Amino acid sequence: MTKDSKLMIVLRGIIMENPILILVLGTCPTLATTTSVISAFSMGIAATVVLICSNVVISALRKVIPDVVRIPCYIVIIAAFVTVVQMLLQAYLPDIYEMLGVYLALIVVNCIILGRAEMYARKNSVLDSALDGIGMGIGFLLALILMATVREVFGNGSFAGLAIPFLQNYKISVLVQAPGGFFVYGAMIALMNLITAKQGGVKRKSFSCEGCPSSGHCQQSTACASAGAVKPTGDENHNEEA
Amino acid sequence: MKFAHFKPAIVLCSICIAVGLLLSLVNMLTAPIIQAATDAAANEALLVVLPDGKTFEKITIDDSYPAIVKEGYRSDAGFVFQMSVTGKSSGLIIMCGISKEGKIVGTKVIADQETDSYAAKVFPSVEGLDGVYKDMDLSGFAPHLVAGATLTSKAYGEAIKAALQAFAIANGGSVDLRTPEQILQENCNAALGTTGVTFSRWFATEIVEGIDAVYTAADNSGRVYVIGESFIGVKADGTVVNLGSASEAVIKAADALIKASTLTEITTIPEGINTKTVKKIYVTSTGNYVFELEAKGYQSLTSYGNGTPIKIRLSISAEGKIIDCLTVSHAESKGFGDVCATEEYYEEFRGASASDITVSVVSPDDHLSQITPDNTDIGAISGATFTTYGYQKAVKAAFEAYELLIAGGEEA
Numbered sequence: 001m002t003k004d005s006k007l008m009i010v011l012r013g014i015i016m017e018n019p020i021l022i023l024v025l026g027t028c029p030t031l032a033t034t035t036s037v038i039s040a041f042s043m044g045i046a047a048t049v050v051l052i053c054s055n056v057v058i059s060a061l062r063k064v065i066p067d068v069v070r071i072p073c074y075i076v077i078i079a080a081f082v083t084v085v086q087m088l089l090q091a092y093l094p095d096i097y098e099m100l101g102v103y104l105a106l107i108v109v110n111c112i113i114l115g116r117a118e119m120y121a122r123k124n125s126v127l128d129s130a131l132d133g134i135g136m137g138i139g140f141l142l143a144l145i146l147m148a149t150v151r152e153v154f155g156n157g158s159f160a161g162l163a164i165p166f167l168q169n170y171k172i173s174v175l176v177q178a179p180g181g182f183f184v185y186g187a188m189i190a191l192m193n194l195i196t197a198k199q200g201g202v203k204r205k206s207f208s209c210e211g212c213p214s215s216g217h218c219q220q221s222t223a224c225a226s227a228g229a230v231k232p233t234g235d236e237n238h239n240e241e242a
Numbered sequence: 243m244k245f246a247h248f249k250p251a252i253v254l255c256s257i258c259i260a261v262g263l264l265l266s267l268v269n270m271l272t273a274p275i276i277q278a279a280t281d282a283a284a285n286e287a288l289l290v291v292l293p294d295g296k297t298f299e300k301i302t303i304d305d306s307y308p309a310i311v312k313e314g315y316r317s318d319a320g321f322v323f324q325m326s327v328t329g330k331s332s333g334l335i336i337m338c339g340i341s342k343e344g345k346i347v348g349t350k351v352i353a354d355q356e357t358d359s360y361a362a363k364v365f366p367s368v369e370g371l372d373g374v375y376k377d378m379d380l381s382g383f384a385p386h387l388v389a390g391a392t393l394t395s396k397a398y399g400e401a402i403k404a405a406l407q408a409f410a411i412a413n414g415g416s417v418d419l420r421t422p423e424q425i426l427q428e429n430c431n432a433a434l435g436t437t438g439v440t441f442s443r444w445f446a447t448e449i450v451e452g453i454d455a456v457y458t459a460a461d462n463s464g465r466v467y468v469i470g471e472s473f474i475g476v477k478a479d480g481t482v483v484n485l486g487s488a489s490e491a492v493i494k495a496a497d498a499l500i501k502a503s504t505l506t507e508i509t510t511i512p513e514g515i516n517t518k519t520v521k522k523i524y525v526t527s528t529g530n531y532v533f534e535l536e537a538k539g540y541q542s543l544t545s546y547g548n549g550t551p552i553k554i555r556l557s558i559s560a561e562g563k564i565i566d567c568l569t570v571s572h573a574e575s576k577g578f579g580d581v582c583a584t585e586e587y588y589e590e591f592r593g594a595s596a597s598d599i600t601v602s603v604v605s606p607d608d609h610l611s612q613i614t615p616d617n618t619d620i621g622a623i624s625g626a627t628f629t630t631y632g633y634q635k636a637v638k639a640a641f642e643a644y645e646l647l648i649a650g651g652e653e654a
Contacts, residue, residue: 066250087269
């Protein structure tokens, strides 16, 4: 495992390992909450808070939690933070709570959070895990806002609920529906691939551990690569869909 | 046993306990705020129907209230009641604000599963602070029925009436919550001095002068004659009870006529009679005819139906006027064609002659609502074109059979 600078840990989550556009994690809430910028922003913040807190706690307890029960422990910890966020939002920001609906509770099973717990927090220090959570959270938030901006501006003729006069007459309604969400998502991934490819970045076409953006943190990457495995075994399903 | 065996369970339990404590702490902090917000939201909903109310106190709704009243709130400006009724679908929840004077202030649909088109026909005219029920009180209550959305509008009216009744009860008054059918059964039992006996309307095969309706007891203990609002009983042995101000001679004459009336089936149906519709014909001892008819309504004429006919019993006097009408069985649509099985519907036909009966539409169309609310034809049901068509045609067929029977001097 290579040691990164603190800044790199944060930046990696934003660009090179962006959870949505590179790792393709958390697709379900991404498609569901990006119909408006406000809901996307709220979901991004809520998930970021849960991600940072769960990363910190899991990292702090990494030497205490036995390997055989690590996943149940992670789920309990993540669920606790999600419930805390839920209760706080219901008490202090009820409109946001109503807007996010069931997707708020579904943060518990968000692949990004469980994925970072499994791939990073359980193997790194508390500070590094916190920085990873911040980076991943910001990456998730920015990708959500970017996608929501495209969908809301062109699909609904508004931005953050404020009507854009000219675009109100030329709405592309399909963009705020599920097919439009997939289309925008696909276009953004293509754009991200283009940008990273020019910089000789992520090898997304390679279907092995070597091509995985998280291979640097994965204990089994070397073994997988040497064995020529097509897919990592056990719990190392890095790119599993949300 | 080594500690390592228990470690996973101990760690997991410890984490769960710590998480439980954390959540308890956060809950202690947020629960009062969430409860206050919930109460404020509920108050806000109550203010929609009773804007002058400042604070609302929940009242206990017990069995003395109409069953459809689910919640009640008292305010310095009046009461708000919440009712749950079934329109086209169940789950129609309506909130109704009533002033201190017992008049409707506003109504609001809280939740519904009604078909959009029915909801659009009913809700705009009844909801809000300017709906048709505004300022209505219990004594002046009249349901606002909307053609083509009968079930929805009827349910809305029931909810409003229940709210007004609940208001009276909440203010210490007493309200008769019995249905018209329950009242009728109780009146009949009281007239005949019986208890718990079921009475059914006697299908009139004779013209009984001076009597509005006749009900017969299911246990054959006697009959009840209705004149205006008076219920007079005649026991099986002919004893008249609860006569009141009615004429005993009239009652006895009516009872004698009914007892003497016999039906004889005409087994040889004359040629020319539409036997697809006219299934059986009877003649009474006084020369009146009774027809058993099968009409094709919505269930028989459309591809959506199950083919069930409307079975009708119709009596026509020797003079050619309808004495009585009864829908024996049917499977017409609830809230639309099922109007054909109501007393109000039968009343339209009573006294009508052949020239009074017209078939409102030449041919019903699946995609058109051809019977409008302003149609005054006998038997026309707005929103039930197929039922109307079938029923009117069947009655017409009965009159045609009657003409042939009269012309042929048919005997039993």
